[in-house]
Amino acid sequence: MESGSDGREAGGARGRSDYFESVVEARLRAVRDAAVPPPGLAGRVLDGARRRRRARLAATSAAVAVASAAAGAAVVAAEAGPAPDAVGPGPALSRVLPDGALFRAMAVGADGGVLGLEVGRDGEPRRGVWYAPPGAAAPRHLADVPAADVPYVWTMAESRAAHAWPEGTSIACLPAGADGGPAYRLGRGWSGRDRFYGGGDDLVWDSGATITAVVGCTGAVRTFPVKGTLAAFGAPYAYVRSGAVMQRLDVRSGQVTRLRLPSAREPDGGFAASASVLAWADGGTLTIRAGGAAPVVLRGLPHAGDPSYDVRLSVDGDRRVVYSAVHPDGAAGRSLVYDLASRRRTVLPGEALGTDGRIIWRDGDLYRTS
């Protein structure tokens, strides 16, 4: 263990190296223990939080209005003379649910079906899980999450055979084509905190030193002992990272190939993958590795370095990589789409998700599909 310049250990339990440090510690603790909150502080705190929330919503609504106007111009340009890589306008899916709440897309299937969660106008998640079949103009209600689990519905997955969302530390799974009904509970060993994935017919999750894959909700369960953690999935490959080594695990055969990453560090924006593309975002850069080509490194990412935005990467197959930065309130965000074939960038308002040759992006109260 490393020794500090003041003679103490750099890690581990806090042993005092001398009497004086004990005095300092005791004095700091005494200051802390003597303090009592002034009367009315709780009320002022709650008022301040409410004011902050209202101000943020007003600001993000204005930002969305400006961004939507800009997106409209981009779409018109694409219609007038679309470049081969342009993110053109596609079918529009309404985000507005019957009771006025909004649909927040969380997973897109290979067929273009969209799975998501009901959220209030203030971005607060609600119980409803909704699904928009391919080409639908509006989503339909699929299930309700138990109220206690609503705060933890932060990711979802679509495979050809199933819809999946988290319920506590289980993965709720509804077979594709089911019109509601009770969901199966999967996810043995899943922590509740790591992203799970869908692709092909499989749902895939990390169950702690093991990758588990299941076809649909009730198919055969395959488990693959691994050293590392599940970082991404692009059917049929699970990408498992251990330090600077990325293992590409074929969940059909169990065959593993290894890739070397430039750093052992966990990228702050995470990974995304398809069968042929691996991308990661870290420190304001997006790195894309496709086949044997030299990696592409992009800078100037939307909201780069702003910790109040959540980043999600996705890959639409072998062509486009999507970097999406979205405010947790859900009302503001921007996405960058990079086309590997044309090397062209397209910036979109709001969040965007790519999968299997499709990109879905938010355009005001609509989702559009390309």
Add this chain to the structure above:
Amino acid sequence: MPQPDARTFEEFVRHRLPALFRYACVLTGDRHDAEDVVQEALARTGAGWWRVRRKDDPEGYVRTAMVRIVLNRRRGAARERLTADPPDRAVEDGALTRITADAALDAALAGLPPRMRAVLVLRYVDQLTDAEIAEVLGCTAATVRSQASRALAKLRGAAAVQEGTRG
């Protein structure tokens, strides 16, 4: 699983405000600054509560926010500090010596730059390792050790002066 008792922001504030205020006090050394810091940190947290509450440790999140707020505040905004010299000392007795020593140490702590004080609080109150402190402060562990060493040297120097004036 995340903390089950933190379902609403109001509940979180009701349960944890006293502890958070105490932490702000030790971090700033001043009740009024502490009130400002805890309000600012909780206002930020409350605005994004649905995201924060799924974390393992929402309170740790708020405490880290408080540390960063303190570090980002203008140094000139610091309020009047405690004095190291109590009024006339008519007699020498143990209790008064202790009070004087505490006051001297408080004054020396109050005179530390915010980052040095934060390092000491994170180390001695939060019992974090240097690597963990570095993560909170956004610096290297070596910088943490350097800051801690310099902070302790300043405090030792102040204590020595106090000893000297007491004879």
